[in-house]
Amino acid sequence: MISARTFIENTVCDQSAKGKATRAKLYRKCSERNAILPGESVILSPLIIPKTELDRVSRDCAILLELILHLAERVFHGSIENLLETFNYPASFVRLVKGIYRPLRQHMICRLDTYISEEGLKILEMNAGPWVGGLNLSRLFKCLTDIPAVKSRVKQDKLTCREPFGAAMQAIVNACRARNVKTLALIEIKNTWKHSETAVAEALDTLRHLGIDAMHVTPSQLQLDPRSGKLVFCKKTIDGVCRLFPLSMMASTSEDFRPIISALQRGVVRDVMLSESWLVSCKAALAVLWDKQFWNSFTENERHLLKQYIPQTWHLSQYTKPLAIRQQNQVILKPIYGFSGRGVVCGWEHTGKQWKIVVEKALRSKEQYIVQRRVVSRHFPAVVYSADGHLEKSYKCPLVLGLFMAGGDLIGGYVRAHPRCNGVINVGKGAAVGAVVEQA
Numbered sequence: 001m002i003s004a005r006t007f008i009e010n011t012v013c014d015q016s017a018k019g020k021a022t023r024a025k026l027y028r029k030c031s032e033r034n035a036i037l038p039g040e041s042v043i044l045s046p047l048i049i050p051k052t053e054l055d056r057v058s059r060d061c062a063i064l065l066e067l068i069l070h071l072a073e074r075v076f077h078g079s080i081e082n083l084l085e086t087f088n089y090p091a092s093f094v095r096l097v098k099g100i101y102r103p104l105r106q107h108m109i110c111r112l113d114t115y116i117s118e119e120g121l122k123i124l125e126m127n128a129g130p131w132v133g134g135l136n137l138s139r140l141f142k143c144l145t146d147i148p149a150v151k152s153r154v155k156q157d158k159l160t161c162r163e164p165f166g167a168a169m170q171a172i173v174n175a176c177r178a179r180n181v182k183t184l185a186l187i188e189i190k191n192t193w194k195h196s197e198t199a200v201a202e203a204l205d206t207l208r209h210l211g212i213d214a215m216h217v218t219p220s221q222l223q224l225d226p227r228s229g230k231l232v233f234c235k236k237t238i239d240g241v242c243r244l245f246p247l248s249m250m251a252s253t254s255e256d257f258r259p260i261i262s263a264l265q266r267g268v269v270r271d272v273m274l275s276e277s278w279l280v281s282c283k284a285a286l287a288v289l290w291d292k293q294f295w296n297s298f299t300e301n302e303r304h305l306l307k308q309y310i311p312q313t314w315h316l317s318q319y320t321k322p323l324a325i326r327q328q329n330q331v332i333l334k335p336i337y338g339f340s341g342r343g344v345v346c347g348w349e350h351t352g353k354q355w356k357i358v359v360e361k362a363l364r365s366k367e368q369y370i371v372q373r374r375v376v377s378r379h380f381p382a383v384v385y386s387a388d389g390h391l392e393k394s395y396k397c398p399l400v401l402g403l404f405m406a407g408g409d410l411i412g413g414y415v416r417a418h419p420r421c422n423g424v425i426n427v428g429k430g431a432a433v434g435a436v437v438e439q440a
Contacts, residue, residue: 001120002049002053002057002116002120002121003049003050003053004047004048004049004116004378004380004401005047005048005380006045006046006047006048006380006381006382007045007046007047007048007153007159007437008044008045008381008383009044009144009147009149009150009153011147011149011150012026012044012144012147012149012150012383013044013045013383013391013393015391020389022147023044023385023389023391024389026044026143026144026146026147027042027385027387029143029146030042030139030140030143033139033142033143034136034139034198034199034202035136035137035139035140035142035143036136036137036140036433037195037196037198037199038194038195038198039387040387040427040432040433041384041385041386041387041430041431041432041433042140042384042385042432042433042434043382043383043384043385043415043417043432043433043434043435044144044383044384044385044434045381045382045383045434046140046141046144046161046415046434046435046436046437047380047399047401047413047415047434047435047436047437048157048159048437048438048439049413049436049437049438049439050438050439051160051438051439051440054403054410054413054438055410057121057403057410058403058405058409058410060305060308060309061112061123061309061403061405061410062405062408062409063301063302063305064123064302064305064306064309064310065110065126065280065405065408066408067289067298067302067306068126068279068280068285068289069103069105069108069276069279069280070105071083071279071285071288074297074298075288075294075297080097080098080101081094081098083288084097084098084278086284086288087282087284087285087288087336087368088284088315088317088336088368089368090366096250096261096265097275097278099264099265100264100265100267100271100274100275101275101278102270102271102275103275103276103279104175104178104179104272104273104275104276105276106407106408107171107174107175107178107273107407108128108171108175108273108276108280108405108406108407109128109129109130109131109132109168109171109172109273109404109405109406110126110127110128110129110132110276110280110404110405110406111126111127111132111133111134111402111403111404111405112125112126112402112403112405113125113126113127113400113401113402114400114401114402114403115375115376115377115378115398115399115400115401116377116378116399116401117375117376117377117378118376118378120308120309121309121401122309122310122311122375123309123310123311124311124372124375124400125283125286125334126280126281126285127280127281128273128276128277128279128280128281129242129243129247129273129274129276129277129281130168130172130175130186130242130243130244130272130273131186131200131203131242131243131244132168132404133427134164134402134404134414134433135164135165135168135199135404135412136165136199136202137414137433137434137435138161138162138163138164138165138412138435139163140433140434140435141161141435141437142161144435157439158439158440159437159438159439160437160438160440161412161435161436161437161438162410162411162412162413162438163412164404164406164411164412164413165202165206166206167404167406167411167412168404168406168411169203169206169207169210170210170406171406171407172184172207172212172242172272172273173207173210173211173212174407175272175273176212176240176272179239179240179270179271179272180239180270181212181239181240181270181272182211182212182213182239183212183213183214183215183236183237183238183239183240184207184212184213184214184215184238184239184240184241184242184272185214185215185217185222185231185233185238185240185241185242186200186203186204186214186215186216186217186242186244187217187218187219187222187241187242187243187244187245187260188200188216188217188218188244188245189218189219189245189246189249190218192244192245193218196244197216200216200244201216204216215233215236217233218256219245219254219256219257219259219260220256221233222238222241222259222260223259224259224262224263225237228268229263229266229268230263230268230269231259231260231263231268231269238263238269239269239270240269240270240271240272241260241263241264241269241270241271241272241274242271242272242273242274243274243277246337246342247277247278247281247282247337248335248337248367281337282336282337283313283334283335283336283337283370283372284315284336284368284370286310286313286370286372287313287314287315287370289306289310289313290306290310290312290313290314311372311373311374311375312372312373313370313371313372313373314370314371314372315368315369315370315371316333316359316362316363316368316369316370316371317363318363320371321359321363323371324347324359324371325355325356325359327347328347328348328350328352328355329347329348329374330347330348330373330374331347331371331372331373331374332344332345332346332347332371332372332374332424333345333347333358333359333362333369333370333371334369334370334372335367335368335369336367336368336369336370337367343367343369344424344426345358345362346374346424347374348374376398377398377399377400377425378398378399379395379396379397379398380397380398380399380417381393381394381395381396381397382394382397382399382417382419384417384418384419384432385432386432392419393419394417394419394420397417397418397419398417398418398425399415399416399417399425400415400416400417400425400426400431401413401414401415401436402414402415402416402436412436413435413436414433414434414435414436415433415434415435415436416431416432416433416434417431417432417434418430418431418432
């Protein structure tokens with residue numbers, strides 16, 4: 001059981017004129033130091049977790065990650081095609097993935113989004129790839145410790161905060177070296193570009209300092225050279241690509257992605273953690289883990305960890321449709337390749353008639369869905385502060401704990417919270433972000 005608590009310091013959280021000035025200064029520092037994205041709300045009450053508990057949880061999570069990364073070998077005799085068909089992918093997408101499937105596995109960054117429930121830590125989903133949100137949030141805590149009253153409490157309570165950004169950048173470099181990639185394109189679609197531009201710019205500087213010629217591009221900026229057939233940007237040949245866009249875009253019919261897909265399929269450009277994204281970020285993997293016909297492929301300890309950490313998950317199909325409707329108040333629908341809460345629907349937020357319509361619509365959709373057992377987060381006191389200077393306190397706030405892993409090790413964490421939301425807690429719904437602090 002995770003025995004977490006929140007760190008609330010009145011110097012930062014009170015309503016006095018001095019408190020308001022302190023918060024405004026703190027927010028400005030967070031923006032200047034690239035600790036938050038433009039306009040994000042911040043949590044002024046970091047989550048404190050004993051280091052021994054975080055280390056124990058990370059060891060268990062590393063075992064589950066390894067299991068997901070090796071599902072094809074463990075369950076389908078090495079056939080990635082059979083695994084993807086079990087994920088209920090359309091045939092065209094199976095052909096695409098099968099043609100460029102080359103997993104790195106040990107050179108991977110991921111974030112596990114979890115709830116601290118009354119039954120213990122529960123993994124709701126996993127996000128893998130070179131760029132997962134929240135890598136800079138330890139800096140928010142460093143900005144807090146610039147305040148003398150906070151600094152003295154931190155020292156007294158022996159609190160520390162891991163910095164995941166550097167470890168994540170080194171993991172990208174290791175992945176590039178394993179793929180023999182010297183020129184890397186970080187690909188992002190235009191509608192998220194402005195929001196992440198400052199954070200990505202810092203990543204580019206760090207990667208270049210570490211010896212990787214990295215650049216930030218949109219899909220439409222990458223072209224196939226008619227002579228060499230290689231992927232190019234401003235007459236520079238690209239060795240490798242990684243994604244900063246929803247993974248489902250790779251299966252889209254967008255003309256912008258055709259050069260990238262063609263170069264990947266012909267092997268003239270190498271992916272960096274793309275195969276890991278397909279395996280780990282796909283929520284259908286959780287449904288495969290919970291399919292008891294495959295449990296003989298797992299060890300007794302793996303089955304124990306699965307039941308301990310992952311809520312029951314099923315593919316949405318005509319077979320599971322009655323379950324989804326019957327257990328409406330206890331389940332949630334998620335696209336297998338969701339992004340920032342997109343497409344997530346909570347059964348308990350609808351009437352019975354509405355829910356049946358939602359389920360039928362999901363079944364008719366080209367996108368595949370999972371049905372996942374509802375997990376209720378424990379409530380914590382939290383203080384949230386927005387870019388417009390609004391301060392909000394909640395004594396019963398549900399939290400999402402994000403755990404960053406690289407190379408199978410914990411490299412840091414962050415927390416999301418929404419004082420007035422008891423459903424899905426994500427930035428798309430206005431959730432605030434904050435740091436996770438460890439106590440020795």
